Amino acid sequence: MSSWPHWMIMPVVLPLLCGALLILLERNRPAWAPWLSVASLLALVGLSTHLLIAADSGEIGVYLLSNWRAPFGIVLVLDRLSALMLLLSNLLGLACALHALGGDAQRGAHFHALLQFQLMGLNGAFLTGDLFNLFVFFEVLLIASYGLLLHGGGAARLRAAIHYVSFNLAASALFLIAVGLLYGLTGTLNMADLALRVAALEAEQLLLAKSAALLLLVVFSVKAALLPLYFWLPATYASASSSVAALFALMTKVGIYAIARVFTLIFGASAGLMAEPAGSWLAILALATLVLGSLGALAAEHLRGQIAYLLVASAGTLLLAIGLGSPGALAAALSYLPGSTQACAALFLLAGQLSAARGSQADALQAAPFAYGRQRLGLLFFIAAIIVGGLPPLSGFIGKALLLQASQTHALMAWVWAGVLLSSLIVLLALARAGSTLFWASDDAPVPCSGPAPGVAAQLSCYALLALAIASGVLAGPLYRYASASAAQLYAPQAYIDAVLAQDSAPARFDVRKEMREAGLSKGGAQ
Structure with missing residues (x-):
């Protein structure tokens, strides 16, 4: 796949080394730390782009850690889907780091180090080809997210963190139980090897295997915010700082990625009696998640809470596509994924700037004067709302239209059309209400603001995310071709x-035994 075989591990190694170095720099050279973090993220974006181009050839890259062949050693695997998720996560990480230069990073210790460790966990989760190491990378990104959520302190963040940590600790325990069951039944946790062994299980082992599969679905559904497991998300995301919440916009996508990967590779159509253990329940629950997430956005009283519910609705859309179980539906989801994620992340960044500009009213959905930036923020909100609401001609509309087209032959077609169209209408009403209240009913006035006007880097991060989201619609043709190839590969x-x-395994550079013989050494020592 590449002239240098170690490119594949660099998305994990680079943020690990940078995070460790940042902890030292923050003590001795604090002014250097933000720029090292941004430089590392620029390198990660370039590296992810290189890997995306390499994966687009259709070749699947495999990296053997410690040079042990699968299934005996740990492997990293790069295909089209993992390359897309790598690029998306590192782009969001760069935007959040730039926005944090405006003040979020200074509200507590180790922001940039925690950001690097979170990206290490995200990148590792997208690349790993081993179920146990998927658990390990989940724990890495979760531990970093605990620190980021609490960054800056405050009672609201502490309350949200307690629920967030409790939910995820319970999910981690279930993950270990599921992994233990599968290892006991098959003797392996390498996902490629599991795909072969699960399909060959004997009849008396099927009940335990299905239990393990459904436990995995529950665990991934906690991360993906599937009904009824999404109740931790709105308060958690609404209480985080804007830079952190924007990065958290990708957290639900890790669970969605895991469901797509595991339930097409290990429990897909080729798994025999273990194929599709959830049946149609995933699609039904995803539809309910989509509709209830939209209603939550309509009922929200603060902009951050509304955006959090929009993320729940977005997760419902993506999980619905996976639940429909066809390459066309999954291709529609992958076309919808980048633009919706970037637009929601941009909305979180805008919410932080809006809170600073409105003083004591912060992001409450009620009219209040702006100290600065009403027209600029209003225009950016309008663009993001068009994308998230699914209006033509941008990527939100295209992704949902492709999803409706892919559902035409499915038994749940009528429910899918009704759920998607109804939720889109509700989201449009919610965003129209928020926009008219925040920007149309407000005016500019010399009121005290709770923070300084956003700097160039903070504004650039918002512009860049919205530009990328718009590009997802402008380049809908190439993006859909890539998404279709990714779905076909899955x-x-x-x-x-x-x-x-x-x-x-790579051949050894040095033959140690031969060198020992030539040096006249034997088992007993020097001759």
């Missing part, structure tokens, strides 16, 4: 399995 898992299990 629904034809044999190529993934063959690539992982056939990857040979």
Whole structure:
């Protein structure tokens, strides 16, 4: 896949080393730390772009850690889907780091180090080809997210953190139980090897295997915010600082990625009696999540809370596409994913700037005077609302239209059309109400503001995210072709399995035994 085989591990190694170095710099050279973090993230974006171009060839890259062949050693695997998620996560990380230069990073210790460790966990989760190491990377990103959520302190953040940590600790315990069951049944946790062994399980083992599969679905659904497991999300995201909440916009996508990966590779159509253990329940719950997330956005009293519910609705849309179980539906979801994620992240950044500009009213959905920036923030909010609301011609509309088209032959077609169209209408009403209240009913006035006007870097981060979201619609053709190829790759898992299990260890650079013989050394020592 590349002339230098170690490119694949760099998205994990680079933020790990940078995070460790940042902890030292924050003590001795604090002024250097933000710029090192931004430089590292620029490198990660460039690296992710390189890996995306390499993955677009259709070749599946496999990296053997410690040079042990699968399934005996740990592997990293790069295909089109993991490359897309890598680029998306590092772009969001860069935007959040730039926005945090405006003040969020100074409200507590180790912001940039925690950001790097969070990206290490995210990148590792997207690349790993091993279920246990998926658990490990989940824990890395979760531990970093606990610190980021509490960054800056405050009673609201502490309350939200207690619920967030409790939910995720329970999910981690279930994850370990599921992993233990699968290892006991199959003797492996390599996902490619599991795909072969799960399909060959005997009848008396099926009940335990289905229990493990459903436990995994519950765990991933906690991360993905699927009904009824999303109640922790609105308060958690609404209480975080704007830079952190924007990065958290990607957190639900990790669970969605895990569901798409595991339930097409291990429990997909080729798994025999273990195929699709959730049946149609995933699609039904996703529809309910989509509608209730939209209603939550309509009922929200603060802009951050509204955006959090919009993320729940977005997760419902993506999980619905996965639940429909066809390459066309998954391609629609992957076309919708980048633009909606970037637009929601941009809205969180805008909410932080709006809170600073409105003083004591912060982001409450009620009319209040602006100290500065009403027209600029209003225009940016309008653009983001068009994308999130699914209005043509931008990516939100295109993704939902493709999803409706892909559902035409499904048994739940009528429910899918009704749910998607009804939720889109509710979201448009919610965003129209918020926009008219915040910007149309307000005016500029010399009122005290709770923070300084955003600097160039903070404004640039918002502009960049919205520009990327708009580009997802302008470049809908190339993006859909990539998404279709990614979905086809997921629904034809044999190529993934063959690539992982056939990857040979790299030949040793030095033959130690030969050198010992030539040096005249034997088992007993020098002759």
